[in-house]
Amino acid sequence: MAAEHFDKGIRTGMPPAGPGSRRAVIAATIGNLLETYDFAVYGFFAITISKLFFPAENDTAALLLTVGTFGVGFFMRPIGAVILGSMADHKGRKFTLSVTILLMALGTAMIGLAPTYDSIGLWAPAIIVVARLIQGFSAGGEIGTATAFMVEHAPAGRRGLFASFQQASQACALLLGSLVGVAVTGLLSQEALESWGWRVPFLLGLLIGPVGFYIRAKTGETGEFIQAASQRKESALSEALRLHKRSIVIGFGITVTWTVCTYFFLVYMPTYAVRELALPQSTAFLANSISLAIILVLAPMFGALSDRIGRRPLLLWPAIAIALLTYPLLAFLTGSPGTGSLIAFQAIFAVLIAAFTGTAPSAIAEICPPAVRSTGTSIAYNLAVTIFGGFAPFIATWLIASTGSSLSPAAYVTAAVTLGTTLVFLLHPARLETAARVEASGTALFSRMTRR
Template identity: 35%
Template structure:
């Protein structure tokens, strides 16, 4: 298997130019104790645990977005179908309103007590809140309490996920060797796609096998109830992990005893420039991500009149294509850099969004799938390198907090609101090309952000020692750093 072979191939000699380049950036000369030699087995365990948690997060959010029409009918008063759908999307967006609050709580906490403990806590909260949604009675049973409870548990979901992505990407980035961070980081978004694909696949099966009345009465609950067992597996895997080497090094040096109990003020005063850049990058990424993977099935069925099952199947196939390619693009970014890869995605959306939506509007199988696939290939550069690029914007002692706060502010404003905003624009203007224009606007933000960011591939994380795969590579790095 090519991915497995890459995971197990150290090959020092072919990376000597990268080692020498890293050494030249070190001043004064490096000592052997300055360099972290990663444990390949530990790196793989960390990647699996972090990716499973991310899969859990996006399974939870995916099932809600794919069941938006059904949830609107179950939890909101009958009457106007558009009002029900908008109410459902508004509840979907409500979870994102509290995500920045979750980031402000869990991010700095992860910088103080450790990444592992906080990621275990967020896993428990995510699984519990998703399971609870599957147990809420519908509007016909408990009237207005149904949407109230739905909003409460959705907001608990959002609060818990506020600490998930920042922690998971930080966890992988701090475990991975410098020259392979793009490859290992891509597995986090591989988990995202697994979560989305599992959600779409399960809902497609339920939709095909159950009648509309059965789906509305009990079938919609099944995906939410599945979250409980998945959460327990993810929690078990995370509890078995050790803290990241970078965090352990800072902890051993007493770095956390020399500062305030929480670095929140430090984050806002010292990291605002990289946080603004992070917000812009995440805005471009999340608008396009939610547009394609969350909103598109609803757009196809409501605006285009496309069969809802066919829409889900098309999205699933596109996601499978992305899953097959994502680690290769992550590995490519380790060779050519993150900036060229992300710029390709930004320019792709900027130039191709309108042609793709014109294809989709044709409403037949081949043009619809072609449009979705091209949009998916434009998204591929983002999902492949974002989780390795964002942690590299911040120093180790405030990385979890800075990334979580900036990431969740951006997701709250631009990501989770995408289905609601675009559906409102389509309904309000009657123009079903609005999703294309919104995507282009996000892509323009992405172009500007990528131009202004620094290249981070093959370089140590800020505030962290150089990280390599083998003792031989460490020895070569030490030798190359000497005059």
């Protein structure tokens, strides 16, 4: 049944992109920009935060507490997915996106203004934990709702392109955080960085909140939501869990690869480069910035390509390449650490990640019908992020500490990507066919192939 909805609305003669469609992309991506920026900055400055808020007997214990707190926010994401995702399918995408951006700004302010452990003792890490929980709850409803918003505003045959800005905005946010990290660590002394400099990236993020709220408040609701809401017979949550469980599992599998690659290769790598490769923090941020710029440019290109050749090949082959290349390339990097090798390592994976994640948002959103699109997408995405992505930095740090091998995180990345890909293509490979191909052919043969 969900397979039929994968292409619904694509052959209905929707108008070409106009100002409303472009405004919808901006409205959706600016909130995602703030969300990802906040999460990224916390990860990038994990070492500094560990010293100021989580003092421990040794640096590894302090860092584990810090990245563990990074993961704590992810416990709230499934709750946010259920509550805010359902809200978006009942009250509207626009209303819910306004709520999520306000909550995200609140969490950012709490971290950026929090007194340190030396000032208020255990209350300091408590404030950080509460802020991360608020951010996690907000994030639980942000990506699913924003993706539904963009897909439903997209013109005919361009859903892959429009939804790819979801990943492009994440790359932009990570790049922005990384560049701010380069500037702060490069211009300030270590003493100034630990005294006040680390707060600058968080306080800069607060500037995005009011702008995003204003733009979202001025953007119209989607026609697909209005039509689906008028025909609703039961709650979005009960309908999603009763009729679309397989679609949720497929979305979960897609997100496993998406989130593990994002949080290991793009968020954790600066910390890995400093601790395991003994490279300067500014070098780590520079290499990370280059890889993020690659994704920012290529993700929309691959999203547009998926509208032409299909979602399936761009979800399959990059994932296989990542699974096969992670260990040997990480071994090369640890054997020959340096600026050039780090840039080459991250650039290779940036291209592969761009191909996969530029396609993933539209693929997830299209397998759920409009009536439960935000709920189903939010649940699928956030369950995978919570289980596999949010704790990726923690697991990588723990694996290295436990095994004594800086190559041990490769096993986690490879296993997670293999699991995600297997789930997707064993459950229902035909559902990942291209919207453009259906639009072009419209044949009964394809309808029989995708309907189970």
